[in-house]
Amino acid sequence: MLNGETYKTDGPLTIGRLLCHLDIDRRRVAVEHNMNVVKKTNYDSTIVNGGDAIEVVNFVGGG
């Protein structure tokens, strides 16, 4: 699951590869993997498997 919706991949991949696939600038976002925040330095070593829950968030306007 990616941001609450089903997302298909060709197999396990790293957070870094996933962000690359999604065309997302990793400096601008934060990522949660199965409810745990992933440090930016661990994006390329954290593997996403089928059934995992990923949240990718960024800053938007707010008060």
Next chain:
Amino acid sequence: MPESFLTIADKSFSSRLIVGSGKYLTNELMVQALEASGAEMITVAVRRVNLSDRATESLLDYIDTSRYFLLPNTAGCYSADDAVRAARLGREAGLSNWVKLEVIGDEKTLFPDNEALLEATGVLVKEGFVVLPYTNDDPIMCRKLEDAGAAAVMPLGAPIGSGLGIQNPNNIQIIKAASSVPVIVDAGVGTASDAAIAMELGVDGVLMNTGIAGSDNPVEMAEAMKLSVKAGRLAYLAGRIPRKMYATASSPIDGVVGT
């Protein structure tokens, strides 16, 4: 002039006005309003990236983070767990450990859920966050938040986005007198005089979003708010005259022609 600085935790800001980045019609208008406000601390929300429309511009394309200090909020969270989760994501997205902590208890009023707010404050303080909780204007709640390690307390002036002004100035004064951390009036400011009134009560700062972004001319209103926060602070420091029931003449009573 150190008195002009707002100091929270280990940071000092030359402006006592903190502004939000929400509800602007365009990002360009937001940039101009931020500039006109003179604020140095800007609140932002943490939301899912829009994966279906990657052409959407990022807020950070518009806000110069070398100039503005970003304060992520936990707006929209209705439980302590959700707020803690949002705070952790905000920290990773912004690489600062500051959070404007909101735990909302009711959709209609957006009043805080006090018990959950206190619980989330405790958790985040233990994790090293600088926690600025948005709370109701209750001196006892503010004391509990300070005891839990909040770096400031941020009582509401009125419901978020209501523009009703400072509904309980007496409580705000009691909170300020009882607090040893900065007191920021957060929410409810509708126009410049509301901000001045808040500052005249002696609080350390004012946080607003809709009062500026929702006005007909956000850039002009942002400047009005900047001036009113300064004016209110100066008036507070200068010390107002006591209220009296009857007149006291301003001109000498002796030497009037014809007497």
